[in-house]
Amino acid sequence: MGRPLTERVADAAAPAVLALTGDLERPARLTVPDLLAWPQHRVRVSFECATSGVQHHRFEGPLLHDVLCAAGPQFDPGRRKDRLRFLIAVTGADGHHALLSWAEIDPDFGRAPVLLAAGIDDTALDGSGPQLVLPQDRCGARYVSGVNAIRVDGRYGPWT
Template identity: 75%
Template sequence: MSPSPTTRPATATTGHPARLTLSGDLARPALLTVAELHAWPVHHAEVAFECATSGIQHHRFSGPRLYDVLSAAGPGFDPVRRKDRLRFLIAVSGADGHHALLSWAEIDPDFADAPVLLALTVDGAPLDRAGPQLVLPQDRCGARHISGIDAIRVDGGYAPWS
């Protein structure tokens, strides 16, 4: 069985302060530690992205898929609305103030199925102290790679047909 988020306060088992808050339109909002994220199935991605200051970067990232972690948190899809999950947005915030926005369709296996990671290692080096990094292998530019993620909010509020 895959790990699932809990609503209990997380305690760092490795002495690091990194915590990730999952909130929004979720049945099971959570506060997760990097140690808890290590229990999820690990996926790998070889990524090349352009950085404005240092040119093209090549890295290997590993960690759980964002889709798996958020699915376990129970997004509030309306089963009566056809394709309701397509209106959901995912806002990711880093401790350094950087933000990124994704649509649910980008990470959903029934649609784009992008292998978006909550990376726990980069080039074999652990990110335990800094916290997970959002990695979008499909992005040519690394602007949505967010380091030290501290919050992810799922929002199903966008419904132009309401």
């Protein structure tokens, strides 16, 4: 269990909901407080933003891999390569999209420490929803704010 964020922003509206769907045994609807149930990781990042230059932030939240594994991706665990056909589509409330491969976040392959951040700069993201954070990216184009949908899709590749 991670430590609570130091500052929680009061929001009269209901917390933002993230829908996990697709090829999952346990699709789910999660809020930022739900994301605090996973081990929390903290990262300091710098990335270039096309509209506002270089950004510097501290993010905290669970690894995307951990959250998706808890939802039970429908690949054959006995066949390591079966995971390679899975794609992860992330959508933000503003319509921004990013696409990742399962291999990119899998510890046996790319091992990228992609976060589903529950907080930014010690402020909880309860009202706006979590943020996709790719600390390894120099450009911030795949950072998605207000994530409201993640779809895991395994219909790609010759293994289907």
